[in-house]
Amino acid sequence: MSTLTERAAAAAGRCDSPPQDAPAAAPDVEDYVPAPDPMAGYEPGDDDPEMVPVHLAWLRVRKEIRAIAKGEKYDGGGTKFNFRGVDTVVNTFGPVTLKHGVSVLPVVVDATHRDTTSSQNKKMRECTVTVSWLVMGPMGDRLPLLQSCGEALDSADKGTAKAQSVALRVLLLTGGLTPTHDKDPDSSYIERGNEAPARSANSYRDEILDKKTSQGRLQQISYELTNLRMLGQKVINEVNEQETLDALGRRIYTERSGGGQ
Known part of the structure; x- marks a missing residue:
């Protein structure tokens, strides 16, 4: 309730304090000030990458790498083949992506596991992963999210790490359209011999x-x-x-x- 003094002031046409039911005054709205640009005033040093968009930086990585040959050989279980290993691919891409300011980061890893056995009846753990990758350029812009898959078997606790390494190799080789410069299988032709005629x-x-x-x-x-x-x-x-x-x-x-x- 109001006091006698307040009622007397109101009758005299004075108002020393705002009515109790009056809405509160709106606070002052501050002008929006954007966050400072971290690249403002940046000047690349001698060892820093050139500030170009990510798609151009990735293109420069591809142009410099050119190709990765299948220089490693597998010979086991009666099977022989040449391949490009994870270490070879990462060792090739690593320094070149660093030179051009390109970062390749895993942001989501979806993994599934199951128990299995090897041909020697040894207990193994199979891991299959789908990895979403962030490819960021020197200016902080990025390519659309990329995905690749990998799978691996291991008898201990390394299956997930191996599968992610395979997924990284797949990303770099496919995303980089990295050729092998191997001989084209269609470049040679072998004429078939006479096949046995169908029976009458x-x-x-x-x-x-x-x-x-x-x-x-x-x-x-x-x-x-x-x-x-x-x-x-x-x-x-x-x-x-x-x-x-x-x-x-x-x-x-x-x-x-x-x-x-």
């Missing part, structure tokens, strides 16, 4: 009628004729009448199984 319908007829042909072989002949689309071909049977290979085979099979007696 009469050849199959003679084998079906041969008393030495087992029932198992008769079933196999039916399978071969199905694949060759020859079941409907007509031949002259043992009584000099026309009969399809399918009908002939079925009849002989039934007779030799005792069904025709």
Whole structure:
């Protein structure tokens, strides 16, 4: 409630204090001041990369690397092949991306694991990862988020790290369109030798009628004729009448199984 003094002042037309129900005055709004640009006034030093957009910096990385050959060899379990290992790829890209101010950072790693065994019945842990990568240029701008996958087996606790390393290799090689400069497989041509001609319908007829042909072989002949689309071909049977290979085979099979007696 108001005091006697306040009521008297109000009656005299004076107001020493604002009414209790009056809205509070709005605070002063400060003018927006943008954050200072961290690159303002920056002058590259002798060892610093040139301040160019990320797409141009990445293009310069690709132009300098050119290609990475498959210089490593795998020879195990009866399998031999050449490949480009993770260390080789990272050791090639690392200094060049540093030179041009390009950073490659994993931002999301989605990993799945399962237990399995090797061919020697050794317990292994399989890891498959999908990694989202941030490629940032010297000016702080970035390429759209990129993804790559990798998988690895390990008997201890290194499967996830190995799978991420494989995913990084995949990103650099595919994102960099990095060729091997290996010989194009289409640059050589090997002429095929003469292949064995397909068997004739009469050849199959003679084998079906041969008393030495087992029932198992008769079933196999039916399978071969199905694949060759020859079941409907007509031949002259043992009584000099026309009969399809399918009908002939079925009849002989039934007779030799005792069904025709």
